[in-house]
Amino acid sequence: xxxxxxxxxxxxxxxxxxxxxxxxxxxxxxxxxxxxxxxxxxxxxxxxxxxxxxxxxxxxxxxxxxxxxxxxxxxxxxxxxxxxxxxxxxxxxxxxxxxxxxxxxxxxxxxxxxxxxxxxxxxxxxxxxxxxxxxxxxxxxxxxxxxxxxxxxxxxxxxxxxxxxxxxxxxxxxxxxxxxxxxxxxxxxxxxxxxxxxxxxxxxxxxxxxxxxxxxxxxxxxxxxxxxxxxxxxxxxxxxxxxxxxxxxxxxxxxxxxxxxxxxxxxxxxxxxxxxxxxxxxxxxxxxxxxxxxxxxxxxxxxxxxxxxxxxxxxxxxxxxxxxxxxxxxxxxxxxxxxxxxxxxxxxxxxxxxxxxxxxxxxxxxxxxxxxxxxxxxxxxxxxxxxxxxxxxxxxxxxxxxxxxxxxxxxxxxxxxxxxxxxxxxxxxxxxxxxxxxxxxxxxxxxxxxxxxxxxxxxxxxxxxxxxxxxxxxxxxxxxxxxxxxxxxxxxxxxxxxxxxxxxxxxxxxxxxxxxxxxxxxxxxxxxxxxxxxxxxxxxxxxxxxxxxxxxxxxxxxxxxxxxxxxxxxxxxxxx
Numbered sequence: 001x002x003x004x005x006x007x008x009x010x011x012x013x014x015x016x017x018x019x020x021x022x023x024x025x026x027x028x029x030x031x032x033x034x035x036x037x038x039x040x041x042x043x044x045x046x047x048x049x050x051x052x053x054x055x056x057x058x059x060x061x062x063x064x065x066x067x068x069x070x071x072x073x074x075x076x077x078x079x080x081x082x083x084x085x086x087x088x089x090x091x092x093x094x095x096x097x098x099x100x101x102x103x104x105x106x107x108x109x110x111x112x113x114x115x116x117x118x119x120x121x122x123x124x125x126x127x128x129x130x131x132x133x134x135x136x137x138x139x140x141x142x143x144x145x146x147x148x149x150x151x152x153x154x155x156x157x158x159x160x161x162x163x164x165x166x167x168x169x170x171x172x173x174x175x176x177x178x179x180x181x182x183x184x185x186x187x188x189x190x191x192x193x194x195x196x197x198x199x200x201x202x203x204x205x206x207x208x209x210x211x212x213x214x215x216x217x218x219x220x221x222x223x224x225x226x227x228x229x230x231x232x233x234x235x236x237x238x239x240x241x242x243x244x245x246x247x248x249x250x251x252x253x254x255x256x257x258x259x260x261x262x263x264x265x266x267x268x269x270x271x272x273x274x275x276x277x278x279x280x281x282x283x284x285x286x287x288x289x290x291x292x293x294x295x296x297x298x299x300x301x302x303x304x305x306x307x308x309x310x311x312x313x314x315x316x317x318x319x320x321x322x323x324x325x326x327x328x329x330x331x332x333x334x335x336x337x338x339x340x341x342x343x344x345x346x347x348x349x350x351x352x353x354x355x356x357x358x359x360x361x362x363x364x365x366x367x368x369x370x371x372x373x374x375x376x377x378x379x380x381x382x383x384x385x386x387x388x389x390x391x392x393x394x395x396x397x398x399x400x401x402x403x404x405x406x407x408x409x410x411x412x413x414x415x416x417x418x419x420x421x422x423x424x425x426x427x428x429x430x431x432x433x434x435x436x437x438x439x440x441x442x443x444x445x446x447x448x449x450x451x452x453x454x455x456x457x458x459x460x461x462x463x464x465x466x467x468x469x470x471x472x473x474x475x476x477x478x479x480x481x482x483x484x485x486x487x488x489x490x491x492x493x494x495x496x497x498x499x500x501x502x503x504x505x506x507x508x509x510x511x512x513x514x515x516x517x518x519x520x521x522x523x524x525x526x527x528x529x530x531x532x533x534x535x536x537x538x539x540x541x542x543x544x545x546x547x548x549x550x551x552x553x554x555x556x557x558x559x560x561x562x563x564x565x566x567x568x569x570x571x572x573x574x575x576x
Contacts, residue, residue, distance in 0.1 A: 003038045006057060010038075015181060016063065020055045039467055044068050044175040046168040047382065050143055050152035053094055060095070060151045062102045063181060065141075068153060069103045070184045071175030072137065073110035078174075081136050085113040087201065089126035090141035091240050091305040092266035093151045096120070099141045102186070103153070108197035109185035112136075117201045120266060122240045122306030124419035127160040127385075128209045129201060131416075134158075142305040145277035148270045160416035161385030165518055206244075212414035213248050213422055217429050218340045220252075226432035227253035231296040234424075235260040235287045237276040238267040239304030244421045254428065258294050260286050270304075278303055278310025279407050281323060288312060288321055297440065298431055302420040307381075308407040309420040311427065313441040322442050327360030327457050329427060330403030331448055332441060333411060334363060336430045337401055338370040347372070352397035354384045357522070358547040359405040361530040362448070362455040369452075373397055378499065378520050379536060381408050385416035405457060405547070454558040455530070457549040460566055462573075465542045473537050473544045476573050480523055480535065488525060488533055489568025495526040531561070533569050546570060 010016055011024045027033050037056030042049055042064050049068055051060045076084050086107050090096035097120075104114035115133055117125075123140045130138035138156035146152075155163050155171065163171060178184065192198035217223050232254060236242040242264055249257050262272050263286060270276045273283045278301040291299045291312070299312035299321060311324040324332070334353060341347035352373040355363055359376075367374040375397075377383035384402040391397045403409040408418030411426040427441075434444050449455075464472045484496050486507060497504040497515050499522040504515045522536040527550075534547040548565045552558035 003035055006038045007034050010055065010057075016055075020061065020063075023055045036466055044071065044172050046165075046172070047162055047380070048152060048154040050146070050150060052149050053151050060099070060153075062095075062098060063184075065099045065102050065153060066106050066184045066186060067178050067181065068175050069106040069139075070110070070178050072139075072155060072171055073107055073112055073185075074177070075171045075174040076112055076136055077110060083134075083136075084111070085115060085133065085135045087126060087130040087133055087135045087138045088114060088116045088141070089121040089123065089129070089138070090117070091123070092120050092238060092268055093141075093143060093304060094148065094268035095151060096141045096268070099151065099153065100139070101189070103139050103141070104198055105186045105189060105192055106184065108192035108195070109187040111197070113197050113199060114192070115199050115201050120240045121206075122244060122419075122421060123154070124307055124415040124417055124421060125206070125209050125244070127156060127415040127417045127419075128212065129205045130156060130158065131160040132205055132208055133201070140305065144305055145275065145279065145303040145308055147275045148268060156417075159385075159389045161389060162380075162382030162417060164382050164386045209414070210244070210247060210251065212412070213425055214251065215414075216412050216422055216425055217252070218337065218344070219429065219433065222436065223429050223432050224253045226435050227428070228255045230254065230298065230428065230431060230435065231256040231258070231294055232428070233258045233260065233287050233291040233294065233296040233299045235263045235284075235301040236306070237263055237273065237278065237283060237301055237303060238265065238270050239276060239302065239306060240266070241302035241306035241420060242266075244306070245300070245302065245424050248421060248425050249428070252425070252428070256294075258290055258296065260290055262286055276304050278308050279326070284310065284312060284323075291321060297435075298428070300424055300427075302424075306420045307418045309409075309423045309427075310407055311441075313431070315442040316440050317442070324441070324445070325360075325457065326403070326405050326407035326409075327362065327455070328445055329407070329423070330355075330401075330409050331360070331362050331366065332430050332444060333409060333423070333426045334401050334403065335366055335448060336426075336433065337411070338366065338372060340433075341400075342370055348398045348400075350397050351400045352387070352391065353400050354387045354402040356380065356383065356404045357517075357524060358534050358536075358549075359403060360455050360457045361532070361549055361551065362452050363403075364530060365452045366448075372400065378517050379404075379522065381410075381418045384410065384418075388413055388416055405459065449555070453530075453551045454553065454555050455549065455551050456558040456562045457547070458562055458566060460546040460548075460570065461538075461543050462546075463543045469542045473542070476544060477521060477523065477535070477537065479575065480572065485525075485572060488527070488572060489564050491527050491531065491565060491568070493525045494528065497522075497524040497526070499524065527565075531565070533565060535569070535573065544573070546573065
């Protein structure tokens, strides 16, 4: 059996270190675990690698990282790029620094200069750094908000954004072409340094990043005047955000910043949470406890690589702390940017806001209100970052703001990926503006709901592990694709888009037209009043995701409609 053959090779070959062979030897009687570790090679997807840390072909380890890096190096070398270099950053996860080091030494062995940070850094700083240093590409070693047993590896290109088609697939082909670990090159660190192929990134890049963030505020004087009056509780959730978030807040005069002590220092075990995910209310338990003690106005948490931001704000009407979804945070910042620019006469005629097809739809009436273009991309912030590059190339639009439902947004163009450090600063400016007018973020959010409608969204995720799980996910997608429902629960489906086929069908008229986006395994149902349902498998994890968004005239109606749609969509996926 091929699985057992590969397993024995990993346990016996001297190519693999003693720690790896011993770890696998302990699994000799566990056939299920062996099968899970070796039934496939850890897939290098359109964004890179992500998986459970451990020994085996279907795990994150130094060997799978080297293999991926060799494929990337082959792609760069075959492209004939001059002055080839790659910037590398890593977060606080287990083995992140080791994986970053292995990637750097593999690149060096292939004649590509590796610029590596001397310590952990947020992913957005990596995006900034590779552009600052003029690098060909970038690597961020992180598994974002996933549980402690995961790690990952994301690839960026010279524009500072994650790789997108067709380059992502071309790199994937090169990675898949590395079928033998004997094809993988590496070299000692000292030899790489002597050859000028291993370079430590200086603090100048960190300073330049902070200076770039200082350009974000639209009313910097107002912000500085109000900053000292706002009380902020912040948790980096044991990750990389602690230093840059506190630094940028200090630069603008926020003197009442309270950091959650138990979650301040980097720790790959993430001991205070089950998952370091700012989308999860459980991650805020300690921060909210501290917020109540100090009577904080704002409560922030960033994930381990500091690209996602979770937010709570105190509602002075009843003294409770109210959570904000990624969509809500995005709308607060978006409406502030557009209104302030319009007020100052700096709102460009060709301004554009970029979001994804699964993100909240309140941006639709807001952009219409201010005469701004709204562009929807496929799911994934890399497609938002890609739009900035396209705008700069053809001067078609001026990028104003980008956001996605999964707690990520981008203010400014200093990076080309979601940036929680920048988002903290932007939201603090919104809060300062509200405070000057006797309001809170909760008050402002209520104003937006009253003006534009009560929009609500949710995401339900189902995990099916292993080969059986992968087959089940594929079967669900094909079943629905081949039998498109005319109704989901009590809601009529007005139009349906199959992004894998690239076709959008109006179910009322029967008219078919191209989606206008790249092919992707996504099924999308358009409903009345900006409502939608969407189904897509995760590209990096054994999960299938169900997105639902609704609008109603009042909050209770929106919540009711959202729950009914979620129940109906899950029943549809189960074949009920």
